[in-house]
Amino acid sequence: MTNLPILWGRGSSTNVQKVLWTCAELGIRLDHRPLAGEYGGNQSAWFLALNPNGTVPVWQEEDLVLFESQAIMRHLARRRGALYGSDTTAMAQVDCWLDWFALVFWPPVRMLFLDVVRDQKIAPDDPSASAALQKAATFTERAAGRIARSPYMAGPEFSLADITLTIGLNRMQGLSLGIPIPDPLRAWMEGQRRRPGFAFATKEEPDLPGHTGSKPNE
Known part of the structure; x- marks a missing residue:
């Protein structure tokens, strides 16, 4: 035990x-x-x-x-007492970007993976797929804009917000969904990937695309 x-x-x-x-x-x-x-x-x-x-x-x-x-x-x-900001203001910034990832950034990426790539319920040129692709591209640009103004998503220090975004970008890139990742954001992501914790967390990352596993949250 x-x-x-x-x-x-x-x-x-x-x-x-x-x-x-x-x-x-x-x-x-x-x-x-x-x-x-x-x-x-x-x-x-x-x-x-x-x-x-x-x-x-x-x-x-x-x-x-x-x-x-x-x-x-x-x-x-x-x-x-780490990865979540040193005071309530810093914690609020982390919460802001964590919720942005879950509620704004990830849903169109998830829809493209489930309905277009995995289950093929929707053709890649379907209007709903095109709309999701445009949303994902827009939100990726917003992440790049944030990184252009700050070394990390929630401010000057590495936090939970950087973990969520890097994991999401890593999967999005592996799925080859056609969502462009701006060069500054790609360079930032590569920096996060060099942290030892990333390798530990993603050692079972599936071969992509063509992955036929369960839904992302199951």
């Missing part, structure tokens, strides 16, 4: 990768147990008792159970 906190979720999930990278940066030891996708188990009764949504990641530490990747990341960063 391990005394380490358990992270449930397949390593090919971008949301699991975000938590793995956070743990690496914070020096948190964990017991990573693959689940969902090719491993199955995420619709079993015992797992649904942990997370009724049946998605990964799930963080289990004694009596504490958390789901939703960014909630887990925030919890770990607050506990260690």
